[in-house]
Amino acid sequence: MIESINEELCTGCGSCDLCCPMDVIYLNEEKEKAEIRYLEECMTCFNCELECPTEAIYVDPIKAEKLQPW
Numbered sequence: 191m192i193e194s195i196n197e198e199l200c201t202g203c204g205s206c207d208l209c210c211p212m213d214v215i216y217l218n219e220e221k222e223k224a225e226i227r228y229l230e231e232c233m234t235c236f237n238c239e240l241e242c243p244t245e246a247i248y249v250d251p252i253k254a255e256k257l258q259p260w
C-alpha cells in the first residue's frame with residue numbers, strides 16, 4: 191500500500207495521478223503537490239513509485255501482505 195508522498199521532492203508533475211489505476215492519488219493543483227486521497231483503494235501495483243521522476247513516493251510491500259483477506 192502507498193505509504194507516503196514526500197512533498198519536498200514532489201514537483202507536481204501529475205504522473206502518479208495519471209498512472210494510478212485506482213483513485214488513490216490526487217494532484218492538488220493549488221499546492222502543486224500530489225496527495226493521498228483514497229488510501230484504502232490502493233492495490234499496491236507500484237506504478238506510482240516507478241513513474242515518479244523524483245522518487246517522492248514510497249509504496250510499502252509489507253503492508254499489502256497484511257491486507258490479504260485470509
Ligand code: SF4
Pocket residue numbers: 191192209210211212214215231232233234235236237238239249
Ligand atoms: S501503488 Fe498503484 S494503486 Fe497504489 S497508489 Fe500507487 S499506482 Fe495507485
Ligand code: SF4
Pocket residue numbers: 195199200201202203204205206207223224241242243244245246247
Ligand atoms: S509523480 Fe512524483 S513528482 Fe510527480 S506529482 Fe507524483 S509524487 Fe509528485
